[in-house]
Amino acid sequence: MASLVIAEHDNASLKDSTAKTVTAAAQVSAPVHVLVAGSNCGAVAEAAAKLSGVEKVLVADAALYAKMLAEPMEALILSVAGNYDAILAPATTNGKNYLPRVAAKLDVPQVSEIIKVVSPDTFERPIYAGNAIATVQAPSGKKVISVRTTAFKAAEASGSAAVEKIQPAADPGISTFVGEELSKSERPELTSAKIIISGGRGMQSGENFKLLEALADKLHAAVGASRAAVDAGFVPNDYQVGQTGKVVAPDLYIAVGISGAIQHLAGMKDSKVIAAINKDEEAPIFQIADYGLVADLFKAIPEMEAELTKLGY
Amino acid sequence: MKVIVPVKRVIDFNVKVRVKADGSGVDLANVKMSMNPFDEIAVEEAIRLKEKGKASEIIAVSIGPQQASETIRTALAMGADRGILVKTDGEVEPLAVAKILKAICDAEQPGLVILGKQAIDDDSNQTGQMLAALLGWPQATFAHKLDMGDGKADVEREIDGGLQTVDVKLPAIVTTDLRLNEPRYASLPNIMKAKKKPIDEKQPSDYGVDVSPRLKVLKVTEPPKRQAGVKVKTAAELVDKLKEIGAI
Numbered sequence: 001m002a003s004l005v006i007a008e009h010d011n012a013s014l015k016d017s018t019a020k021t022v023t024a025a026a027q028v029s030a031p032v033h034v035l036v037a038g039s040n041c042g043a044v045a046e047a048a049a050k051l052s053g054v055e056k057v058l059v060a061d062a063a064l065y066a067k068m069l070a071e072p073m074e075a076l077i078l079s080v081a082g083n084y085d086a087i088l089a090p091a092t093t094n095g096k097n098y099l100p101r102v103a104a105k106l107d108v109p110q111v112s113e114i115i116k117v118v119s120p121d122t123f124e125r126p127i128y129a130g131n132a133i134a135t136v137q138a139p140s141g142k143k144v145i146s147v148r149t150t151a152f153k154a155a156e157a158s159g160s161a162a163v164e165k166i167q168p169a170a171d172p173g174i175s176t177f178v179g180e181e182l183s184k185s186e187r188p189e190l191t192s193a194k195i196i197i198s199g200g201r202g203m204q205s206g207e208n209f210k211l212l213e214a215l216a217d218k219l220h221a222a223v224g225a226s227r228a229a230v231d232a233g234f235v236p237n238d239y240q241v242g243q244t245g246k247v248v249a250p251d252l253y254i255a256v257g258i259s260g261a262i263q264h265l266a267g268m269k270d271s272k273v274i275a276a277i278n279k280d281e282e283a284p285i286f287q288i289a290d291y292g293l294v295a296d297l298f299k300a301i302p303e304m305e306a307e308l309t310k311l312g313y
Numbered sequence: 314m315k316v317i318v319p320v321k322r323v324i325d326f327n328v329k330v331r332v333k334a335d336g337s338g339v340d341l342a343n344v345k346m347s348m349n350p351f352d353e354i355a356v357e358e359a360i361r362l363k364e365k366g367k368a369s370e371i372i373a374v375s376i377g378p379q380q381a382s383e384t385i386r387t388a389l390a391m392g393a394d395r396g397i398l399v400k401t402d403g404e405v406e407p408l409a410v411a412k413i414l415k416a417i418c419d420a421e422q423p424g425l426v427i428l429g430k431q432a433i434d435d436d437s438n439q440t441g442q443m444l445a446a447l448l449g450w451p452q453a454t455f456a457h458k459l460d461m462g463d464g465k466a467d468v469e470r471e472i473d474g475g476l477q478t479v480d481v482k483l484p485a486i487v488t489t490d491l492r493l494n495e496p497r498y499a500s501l502p503n504i505m506k507a508k509k510k511p512i513d514e515k516q517p518s519d520y521g522v523d524v525s526p527r528l529k530v531l532k533v534t535e536p537p538k539r540q541a542g543v544k545v546k547t548a549a550e551l552v553d554k555l556k557e558i559g560a561i
Binding site: 251269273295 | 431437457478536
């Protein structure tokens, strides 16, 4: 049989997390099909068709799927589930929202946020905020899996799969999208940025995040935050890096004024290089940082910016 | 309107987790256990609904060992009205929990079930969604703000790009995110009063649910450790080092 990957997208473009989930799916059960559920999402389907390893793209294009609400997504995925022995979705807020509904209806346990496919029925997943890694074996029968995308390489865009329209499923009619407030930014998204600069409680105010933004603009970096900074209202919730926020693994993570609570480390410790700036030399963040600078961030950040300017950034 | 709040007894969030040397799991012997923090937020939200006259009765449900009754007592001390303990030793997977909760919902007919979005032990983030599917109810996960309307709930949700608002018809499932509220501490008089509130004791078999695990945990290991690197003296030196290794 085959595996089905549910695409993550915003109706205009396919998200990188889909390409990474395709890589995981190919290790579970090949060939891979991708389901694009959206509204006016033709461009997304085209992009999915180019992912290497994808044999077929199913498109359900209807207003009903514009915001991927969990209830209609459940009905749609179930309408095609019979053809697949594995159903996978990226562990985004969308995937986390609809996928367990599908598993419950199929009466199979879901394996959440896998970081490795050991064999087609055995997976590694972090538990206890990443303080332990469990190796779990799923029972025979259909697999329903969410994928921590930072742990997988993106499938390349070198293929050319067939695109097939499918019928929307009946609308359960029990939930309605009302509105959204999305953070607008010219900077890269946290989950796909090569460099991330995050601020913590040490930033002292939302206003002071401008210091990080100036630095981020020089390095084409995304700006993130610790839970403490979000809880204090310095920045919106979508900035949060951590076990219960976004899990990231950029090439470079610069932690500024972040002490390094376990739940924050769980969200960024797989970054390739970690640099930390904190005035407290005992801060736990220094135990995992490749480069540590014990300094007052209000002095150090402008100095870094000046040095970058000097070097022509 | 009745509100059901499931609460899970988990390792306290301040405890440093230790993996057992034989790889069979995490060492839970003699460690402090508490209510899952996201469930505390759920209990608090239910109490606020009752204080606003939107909820008539709050039922705290826990599925776990005898000691899980302490977790229910905590919810009762915060302000829940009565408890149901479904007694079982050993791990219960989210799907089995959802099946038991479905049976309880069938019997109690709540207008709303508020759950934590995930438990901080297995980090599954599944139970609320599974319960919603089994009941055929709508869900508003990762709630940031909850307003009760006429026959519906208006919920602001924390999503990857920011915030999203959805309307769900009642009865519905809501799962809590961190910033929905700040849970209260139980006062001493309320802790004393909670001792008199009733807790019903049940077994999974009373609900016809088989709780034996279906996922087989082959082993539990420590994550790879990162080593501390070097300390630099100045911001300029940090920039130079990062440039040297090609990170910027």
